[in-house]
Amino acid sequence: MDRLKCTFESRESTTVQPVSRKLFNIMSAKQSNLCVAADVTKSAELLSLAEKVGPYICLLKTHIDILSDFSTEVVEELKNIAVKHNFLIFEDRKFGDIGNTVATQYSGGPFNIVDWADLVTVHGLPGDGVIKGLGSCASGQPRGCIIVSQMSSSGTLTSDEYIKGCCKMAEENAHFVIGFVAQSNISKDPRFIVFTPGVQSGCTSDVLGQQYVTPRAAVLERGADVVIVGRGITKSDDPCSAAKHYKEEAFKAYQERITS
Ligand code: 5BU
Secondary structure: OOHHHHOHHHHHHOOOOHHHHHHHHHHHHHHEHHHHHHOOOOHHHHHHHHHHHHOOOOEEEEHHHOOOOOHHHHHHEEEEEEEHHHOOOEEEEOOOOHHHHHHHHHHHOOHHHHHHHOOOEEEOOOOOOHHHHOOOOOOOOOOOOEEEEEEOOOOOOOOOHHHHHHHHHHHHHOOOOEEEEEOOOOOOOOOOEEEEEEEEOOEOOOOOOOOOOOOHHHHHHOOOOOEEHHHHHHHOOOHHHHHHHHHHHHHHHHHHHHHH
């Protein structure tokens, strides 16, 4: 079974990973493979954005450490909004240390990420201790991670060899790994979900090395399952209609892919 040709619905039954199953289910039910990168610095902005884009997304991606007024209330509120609009929460923490350290970062500190984020990102660089460390904190809650295998930024050091290593790590830790952040079709395995950031229509880069492709190119040419859109939505005059537009574009491209 080739990942690119399978429906999200059919892929749900290829895995027992609880967060993958939930995400496939949401993507089919809401007809959305859009993740919004909510890179805002105030709690009120984060909650207001989540309410606006909630109906159109399968996932909301946070960088919780950029909030200047973080409190435990904001994540409680965010969880309520996620339930109301049926999306998952993804903290793009990019854990990249030894297992023991990431375990304490994940389940402690001011953010206690394991308590509220369904998904987090990890770097493959440390080896699979990073995954085992995070997995040891889940204590029965449905949690998972995504391996950053290839980045969208210019000059990224993620070589082919590195990508292969990340794929092997995913296969060996499939109880906790739900997929990859990537810019190309790095895995045919229908269990794994490929998330692609660096997506925006009508803009090809920013001034700090970010590189963009359109949602259509991400899905049809690069093999993205989920497109991650930040400023294309958050900086738009109307984030709600921008999210609706990106959702429709990305899902149409996915439908074309599975039927072509
Ligand atoms: P943008 O505003 O659409 O450029 O935001 C992209 C988001 O995706 C931002 O939160 C980044 O941290 C994140 N990102 C990325 O852009 N490229 C990568 O390779 C990875 C994450 Br991994």
